Amino acid sequence: MEKREHWGSKLGVILAVAGSAVGLGNFLRFPAKAVLNGGGAFMIPYFVAFLLLGIPLMWVEWTLGRMGGAAGHGTAPGMFDKLDGAGRWAKYLGTIGILGPFIILTYYMYIESWTLAYAFYSFTGHLPFSGGQDSMKAFLSGYQGLAHNQYFSSLWPALLFFLITFLTNFYFIYRGVRGGIEKLSRYGMPVLLGLGILLAIRVLLLGTPDLSQPQLSIKNALGFFWNPDFSRLGDAKVWIEAAGQIFFTLSVGIGVILTYASYLKRSDDIALSGLSASATNEFCEVILGGSIVIPAAFVFLGGASGAMEAARGGTFNLGFVTMPLIFGKIPAGQLFSGLWFSLLFVAGITSSVSLIQPAVSFLEDELGLSRRRAVVVLGAISFLACLPAILFLGHGFVDELDFWGGTLFLVVFATIEVILFAWVYGIDRGWEEMHQGALIRIPKVYKYIIKFVTPAYLSILLGVWSFQQFWPFIIMKGVSPADRPYQWAARIMILLLWLGIAAAVAWVWRGRRLGVKS
Amino acid sequence: MNIWGLFFMLVSWGLILALVVFSFVKVLEKDNKNNNE
Numbered sequence A: 001m002e003k004r005e006h007w008g009s010k011l012g013v014i015l016a017v018a019g020s021a022v023g024l025g026n027f028l029r030f031p032a033k034a035v036l037n038g039g040g041a042f043m044i045p046y047f048v049a050f051l052l053l054g055i056p057l058m059w060v061e062w063t064l065g066r067m068g069g070a071a072g073h074g075t076a077p078g079m080f081d082k083l084d085g086a087g088r089w090a091k092y093l094g095t096i097g098i099l100g101p102f103i104i105l106t107y108y109m110y111i112e113s114w115t116l117a118y119a120f121y122s123f124t125g126h127l128p129f130s131g132g133q134d135s136m137k138a139f140l141s142g143y144q145g146l147a148h149n150q151y152f153s154s155l156w157p158a159l160l161f162f163l164i165t166f167l168t169n170f171y172f173i174y175r176g177v178r179g180g181i182e183k184l185s186r187y188g189m190p191v192l193l194g195l196g197i198l199l200a201i202r203v204l205l206l207g208t209p210d211l212s213q214p215q216l217s218i219k220n221a222l223g224f225f226w227n228p229d230f231s232r233l234g235d236a237k238v239w240i241e242a243a244g245q246i247f248f249t250l251s252v253g254i255g256v257i258l259t260y261a262s263y264l265k266r267s268d269d270i271a272l273s274g275l276s277a278s279a280t281n282e283f284c285e286v287i288l289g290g291s292i293v294i295p296a297a298f299v300f301l302g303g304a305s306g307a308m309e310a311a312r313g314g315t316f317n318l319g320f321v322t323m324p325l326i327f328g329k330i331p332a333g334q335l336f337s338g339l340w341f342s343l344l345f346v347a348g349i350t351s352s353v354s355l356i357q358p359a360v361s362f363l364e365d366e367l368g369l370s371r372r373r374a375v376v377v378l379g380a381i382s383f384l385a386c387l388p389a390i391l392f393l394g395h396g397f398v399d400e401l402d403f404w405g406g407t408l409f410l411v412v413f414a415t416i417e418v419i420l421f422a423w424v425y426g427i428d429r430g431w432e433e434m435h436q437g438a439l440i441r442i443p444k445v446y447k448y449i450i451k452f453v454t455p456a457y458l459s460i461l462l463g464v465w466s467f468q469q470f471w472p473f474i475i476m477k478g479v480s481p482a483d484r485p486y487q488w489a490a491r492i493m494i495l496l497l498w499l500g501i502a503a504a505v506a507w508v509w510r511g512r513r514l515g516v517k518s
Numbered sequence B: 001m002n003i004w005g006l007f008f009m010l011v012s013w014g015l016i017l018a019l020v021v022f023s024f025v026k027v028l029e030k031d032n033k034n035n036n037e
Helices: A010-021 A024-036 A039-070 A076-082 A096-123 A133-143 A156-174 A176-204 A218-226 A230-234 A236-249 A256-261 A271-300 A304-312 A315-328 A333-365 A371-391 A397-434 A445-474 A484-517 B003-036
Strands: none
Touching: A010 A176, A010 A256, A010 A271, A010 A333, A010 B003, A024 A039, A024 A218, A024 A236, A024 A271, A024 A304, A024 A315, A024 A333, A039 A076, A039 A218, A039 A230, A039 A236, A039 A256, A039 A271, A039 A397, A039 A445, A039 B003, A076 A096, A096 A156, A096 A256, A096 A315, A096 A333, A096 A371, A096 A397, A096 A484, A133 A315, A156 A176, A156 A333, A156 A371, A176 A218, A176 A271, A176 A333, A218 A271, A218 A304, A218 B003, A230 A236, A236 A271, A236 A397, A236 A445, A256 A333, A271 A304, A271 A315, A271 B003, A304 A315, A315 A333, A333 A371, A371 A397, A371 A484, A397 A445, A397 A484
């Protein structure tokens, strides 16, 4: 078996984790959530959630990951199994840390390929910039294969861009942690930041494009985003939304940070690195994300009502319909639209490679496959697993995958992680472990936050979401009869994947027990 | 934008930029130290 890799530098791992965290959500989900939940006032519950939920979970995942890596495990089954005090069942809880990222990957890479396609279509002038909402929606539907129209008559262009995206992702995975992921992040993140800053500046310098409508100014647009509605702070929904946004934006509870941290050396710092990665994510989210989409929508879509409608329209609509239309209205719009989608593509690929790595680590660390073989095996399985999301997009298949992998599993897994860390392993030992090689001293109050506050916060989230969202989704409330078979098929696919992972874990551990006995 | 809006924007931006600068200065300091050793 090849020797376990390590990251090349501290900056490399920070940029890799930040890259994993920074995605489409930073630029599309956050701005919408902020304006729909009190504007500037939203930042109060947002920062509270960052301090009490996001950052503690970050540190817990980094610590568990580094501990696991020191014992030769890059994924949660091995990590949880090795955790002092955890029972034999713990490794099966850990399977969520492989299943979750893999499920997300099966649709995320497809969406990422759209951003690549749209960058191409922007630069080459194929996007219907002057056509209006209906044309832009038709373009998207045609591209996705949901409609045959003057823009697209088949799914082949989408499949081609998906293939390019797929091969690019696996190329970086094949090159390894240091030569692939770290290198991608070291170049990709500065490019992402550069593109984001460029677009933010472009939007912030819009001034008042239509002098006959002086109220549609960038100053008023920023006011629309940041002016606080304090009355919303009394609404529990706003606090829940803020916690949810922090949770999803930092990519905690997926299992990717566990895997990335497993490639740290035991003496490598966690405290400062986790903080730096989180800070980078927040820069991209609040400063860049808050300065592009909603302010531009305000200025070009008729002010508050247009911007609110854009915010309510959902992530895909905002990113792939509203934004190119807006860019079409400014000078050199084609170029800026291309840069916008390039930004989203870089944000996407630095995230998608992190979604692939846990499964690769599992194959290498637990099944003893070489990296080459692990990449080939996983590539084949992934390619097949991605096809349903492409072919059945219009039938709610992706919504189903996103619910289980992208929502439920995250909250459940994060709760498992923090309880195992603070209560099973013990917060005193965990605290000591966290500070091995630390370059900053974490405030001691975090010992109590990690043990009591974060689990409580997660339990509230889990409880509220279970009642409001999870249960209706599980019983397929409002799903049309025609789509039900597809959503059931998605559930069966998830179940089969989980059974495969659990069987592999059982087989590997049985082999080890027999090996020890003999 | 009203005064509260400006306040929230500047404080949010300020806190995040301070965090970014603080953490990356320390990171680069340590990386340089390791390279020299």
